Amino acid sequence: MSWRAEVLAAWAVVLRNAIMGVRNVFFFFELLFWPVVGVLSIGLMTRFLGLSPEQGAFVLVGTIALSVVNVCQLEVAYAMLLDVWSKSVKHQFMAPIGVRHLTIGAWLVGMLRGFVIFVLLAALSAWAFEFPVLAPGPAAVAAFLAGCFLTAWIVGVLVCALVTLFGNRAEAFAWASVNLVLVLAGIYYPVSVLPGPVAALAATIPLTYFLDAYRAHFGFASEFTAPLTTGFALAAVYAVVAHWVFRAAVERARQTGLLLKMSE
Amino acid sequence: MAPSATEPSPAIDAREVTKTFRSGWLRRRETAALRGASLTVERGAIFGLLGPNGAGKTTLLSILATLLVPDGGRVRVLGLDVTRDAAALRRRINMASGRPSFLWSLRVEEIIAFYGRLYGLSGARLRRRVGALVEQYELVPFRRAQYNELSTGLKQRVALAKALVNDPELLFLDEPTLGLDPDVSGRVRQHITALRREQGMTIVLTTHYMREAEELCDEIGFIKAGRILARGTADGLKRRMGLGDVVALRLEPPRVDWLAEAPGVLRLVERAGWLELTVDEADKRVPELLRALAAEGVEVRNLRVREPELEEVFVELAR
Secondary structure, rough: OOHHHHHHHHHHHHHHHHHHHOOOOOOHHHHHHHHHHHHHHHHHHHHHOOOOOOHHHHHHHHHHHHHHHHHHHHHHHHHHHHHHHHHHHHHHHHHHOEEEEEEEEHHHHHHHHHHHHHHHHHHHHHHOOOOOOOOOOHHHHHHHHHHHHHHHHHHHHHHHHHHHHHHHHHHHEEEEEEHHHHOOOOOOOOOOHOOOHHHHOOOOOHHHHHHHHHHOOOOOOOOOOOOHHHHHOOOOOOOOHHHHHHHHHHHHHHHHHHHHHOOO | OOOOOOOOOEEEEEEEEEEHHHHHHHOOOEEEEEEEEEEEOOOOEEEEEOOOOOOHHHHHHHHOOOOOOOOOEEEEOEEEOOOOHHHHHHEEEEEEEOOOOOOOOOHHHHHHHHHHHHOOOOOOHHHHHHHHHHHHHHHHHHOOOEEEHHHHHHHHHHHHHHOOOOOOOOEEEOOOOOOOHHHHHHHHHHHHHHHHHHHHHEEEEEEHHHHHHHHHOEEEEEOOOOOEEEEEOOOHHHHHHOOOOOEEEEEEOOHHHHHHHOEEEEEEEEEOOOOOEEEOOOOHHHHHHHHHHHHHOOEEEEEEEEEOOOOHHHHHHOO
């Protein structure tokens, strides 16, 4: 496939997902309502509990990461879910499109939505709770966002693989998976408070390191050495594995006939 | 013998194709959908695949369209192996189904453009292609309508337009007129004939409508229980099945008991006041029957002779 065809196929998915997002009534809730409610409720809770500004910052970083990762991974999962819901899976996989076009196209839209949410929540946090999310500077913010987006891509692609393997039954996983990852990655607490085996599991999740690195800018001692390097290295490995699993899932669905069943 | 370099390979060359679906707990339940189906379709032909429900039509079509991987056999489409060369093949084929389904919020133009981009079209070329297809399938007034607002007939037309976006060499149509009213069905059939006439496109279609198969197809294949039982032209199949000719009589008195036992009569059916006799050879039997009826004092009020219909071949084969 030529580079032009590669870019065009991914661009087709970008446009499709963007149009579907804009015309989706839940778009407003995904993009604005739930993230804003999340930051407001958690921010108010930190006030009620009388947490120090540093502790408040610790928790709010987790809340913002939750929203960014959640929205971006949902968009990646839509790469498959939109066709499953509309029963148009067979048209998609009859066309010369690879899973890379689907996931990268959807990811680009997801990153845009994630970025909008991040900016919005950062502004809200600064205005309502005097929490300077952007204080660590552009490089730190970029690394944190890149980590969140990579985590979202990995989770979203694995959801796509599960939906391709098991059909609609796996859909619930799309909604639940990110929360599980975030609980393990230490969304509202340092992973050191987790029980030993769970903390070991948390250490296998890239987001753990990205949260750790970003929180270090607010005065919390890093629990890991070279967290960003470790986070990106882990994310790269998982990204390759997730891509391979999704590809294998599509091939498997071509053998079992699930690709057709999802179109009827 | 292998085809020579100048001789193009057939559009479809499928040999002894098998496919079994596994389901249930530990995937122990097996359903054999194809049990050695073989099929050859020449380039530029319209080929109809007929068969009862569950015969394996859609499974075979899906294998040819690279949507399913066969368990066994050899399948080449446009000279390419459907498993090894699937990616290259997908650029040259397309499919429209009688139960079309696309993303509900996309507009007609957006659906066609989405698939157009997947096939490498962009910019002015894409706009021209989308515009031409929208016009060709009389979708101009609905070009900005969302898919979920369209009627069944319009959805079908969108599916056909999408299926032609890459100007395929081989087009698969899975029950293309399913659920359409006679007027729209007629127009869809006209479009299908025009595609072959004007572009030399090879078309493989499945249908439940025998008249549609008879009207459109150069050749018909009957599939049952995962095997192609018979293939040929509609007339050829009727002759080969030895169904004979149908002589329909309106008599006074309306019932004559001995007719079923008359020489050359294979079957007698009473239908809406007519006695329909299937005879081995109408030219020979009609004069004999008329003489015998006159001798018995039976008045022949009306008489029609027709060839058997494809549906009768279908019923015979599906038994």
